[in-house]
Amino acid sequence: MSEALDLPLRAQAQAIAAGEADAAELLEATLQRIEERNPALNAIVETFPTHSREMLASAPQGSLHGVPVVIKDEWPLPWRAQRFGAADMLANPEPGESAPYRALRDAGAVIVGVGNMHELGASSTGNVSVYGPARNPWNPERCPGGSSSGPASAVAARLVAGAVGADGVGSIRYPAAYCGLTGLKPTFGRSAMAGHHMAELSTTIVSGALCADAADCRLLDSVLFGEELQAGKPPALRIGVIRDEPAEDVAPAVREACEAAIEDLREATGGEVREVELPELAAATLATVLIANSESLGSITPERLNSLDPELSPLGRGLLKYRVLLPAVATIKAQQLRTLARHTLAKVFEGVDVIAWPTVPAVAPPLEAPMVELPSGTLTADEANVRGGALANLTGIPAISVPVGSSDGLPIGLQLQAAWGRDELLLDAAEALEQANGRRWVEAVPPPARGAETLEA
């Protein structure tokens, strides 16, 4: 077994570059580990050792030379069309070179597998997929989060040290929070997207990294951005907090951990906490869902909806058909709400550097019944999660989820959001927070990564 296997992404890259680790050995060890650990997690839905070995054989001396990574089932590869986690994705995907694939290849990375995802990217839970659900390494009966369920599960279980996900309505940040990872939703348009079947239509989806910590995200996101995201010491952070649902209607343990983390971040940077108001927040959540759903309607015809693959889940079939009934005037209103929210945020970011609230209001719910208990009552996880995740997608701002605690053995994530283009600040702030808590949460590993080679399914 390669000793490099359990190193962070950046350390794997450094070890290979320094000749201290053999990339071929690392690849074979990674494939072996996937074989051993993945059956209990279903994080990776396909490996292709021959293609991976070919990638390594022709890998340039880039920043990720020889480093194994996973990519979500949302982009085509030259040897494999994406399935979008679904038996029927209302498109005709074909194998090809997507921009994230090219970015990884040109950086010398080796794609070792495709990560599972929630069917059609349509949920924050990851509990429905044409491949069967991915499982949370911290508790395989719990949701890994969605829709980037497989990439998160794979990194959390240390099958690989980094994975590429996508975030249309929180889909990198929810699984990062549920699986105890760091996940950056970049500023809209900054990261590689070409080749995604919605790349020319979507105004919410971005690609981004899921890794154990911020430094690894910085490295992998630099590849996806096509520019080096410089590290720096964050300024005395002005941290904005709200007194609204995403911060208030949360499970007590989540609230306590996030409030403590905000205080840690304030103290670590010598900053201050300021209360801010986002009056459009509640409506912005619905606006995001309306826009994201309507943007995929262009290719839908009634005839197509009447001939959906029967293997598509009943939930998927029903929701696709319901989308057609959403009134156009509501989508126009949603666009106006987007304008309002963007202006409000621009004003708010004159007074604060980041806005902080829990990424999700409760820890990962059961796979079989993804409901969460909140002070306001019992809600579906999707209903609860979207309240905190949607704003960044609606407005285009970057956001990051950072692990800051645990409850019942399951991770808790804090979300930080910043103004457009300040992705680097979020990474700097995440690193400051890691240092402030002694890297306790980014170095925590779930049972299958502590030495036990298999999990009971």
Place this chain on the structure above:
Amino acid sequence: MDPAASQDDFIPAGLAAFGIEADEIELAVINAAHQLFWPPILELLSIDTSAVPVERNPDLSQAPPSR
């Protein structure tokens, strides 16, 4: 008219108008989605946005232009 009460008509009439077929399970999903989404949609529609200009092709990678 109670919006919730109109659901019995809205869903089947809407689907029929588009010529979309739905089995019993799909209808249950659609009805559940409608119950979840329709009240906030009505709230959204009630917001007076007459003074809000829609950004034409907004550049979501940047802050909006100052008003």
